[in-house]
Amino acid sequence: MASDLTSAEYAYLIILRAEGREISNSEMAEIYGVRLKSPDYAKLNADGYIISRTKPSPYRHSITDKGVKALLEPLTLEQGRVPEGEKRSAKERELYWAAILAQQKLFQRSASGVDRPEPTDLPGRVRAAYGKLAGAPGDWVKLVDLRVLLADVSKSALDKALEGMLGSPDVRMEPETFGHRVSVHERNAAVHIGGEDRHKLAIGQR
CATH class of the missing domain: 1.10.10 (Arc Repressor Mutant, subunit A)
Structure with missing residues (x-):
């Protein structure tokens, strides 16, 4: 408020x-x-x-x-x-x-009358959405849950933003350790980087 x-x-x-x-x-x-x-x-x-x-x-x-x-x-x-x-x-x-x-x-x-982008850039929106999902900085959150909060963003645009964020020292993305537990929705929400699908995201130093 x-x-x-x-x-x-x-x-x-x-x-x-x-x-x-x-x-x-x-x-x-x-x-x-x-x-x-x-x-x-x-x-x-x-x-x-x-x-x-x-x-x-x-x-x-x-x-x-x-x-x-x-x-x-x-x-x-x-x-x-x-x-x-x-x-x-x-x-x-x-x-x-x-x-x-x-x-x-x-x-x-x-x-x-000049059109301008949204007030936050996409990495900023990702960080804000992550903050709503994570219990504390550094906690893992599922990308499938992140995409729900950013439903207005296309998958390709969000994939590109997430891949770019890996250049930040506080950002990590990894595959689900137990692959057999990955649901269809989680598989579709994954980001393919470095020859593997990444299913979860962590932001912040632990």
């Missing part, structure tokens, strides 16, 4: 929504003059609004579908009020100006 977001967290979501892709802190600083650091990035990840990759550095962030939906929810003036006797820091003012720049980018895009 947008009501759970601080004004700073909301500002970061606007920036990530405007970019519509995974963006590193270095690139964010170059474009907007700000970086998404702790505690903001940790809370946004824990609440499912963004996906962050912290290794290797610099940190890289992308907005999730939940984060996009939060930006569509109505806000109130009370959410952005500064407590009596307090003032916004220079850092906060810089962040809010960065959010205005990002919002302007969204307005210009809408006015020009």
Whole structure:
């Protein structure tokens, strides 16, 4: 819910929504003059609004579908009020100006009628879907279950994205150890890589 977001967290979501892709802190600083650091990035990840990759550095962030939906929810003036006797820091003012720049980018895009990709790239959506299925980072999940959450993505496109993600140090895909237990649905959902079918996915260091 947008009501759970601080004004700073909301500002970061606007920036990530405007970019519509995974963006590193270095690139964010170059474009907007700000970086998404702790505690903001940790809370946004824990609440499912963004996906962050912290290794290797610099940190890289992308907005999730939940984060996009939060930006569509109505806000109130009370959410952005500064407590009596307090003032916004220079850092906060810089962040809010960065959010205005990002919002302007969204307005210009809408006015020009230019079609843009979904707010999260496919690897980002895979990571978000994995997070919903896995009990903890590094747990194995079945690709057949992952495809259910990404039903709008064609098999060929998802296969290509999954194969590309193997280049990330925290991503693993392996065949089912007990081949006789693989169902028809699991076999159809497999990704063929390196001469073998991979049936399960794990993301995150254990």
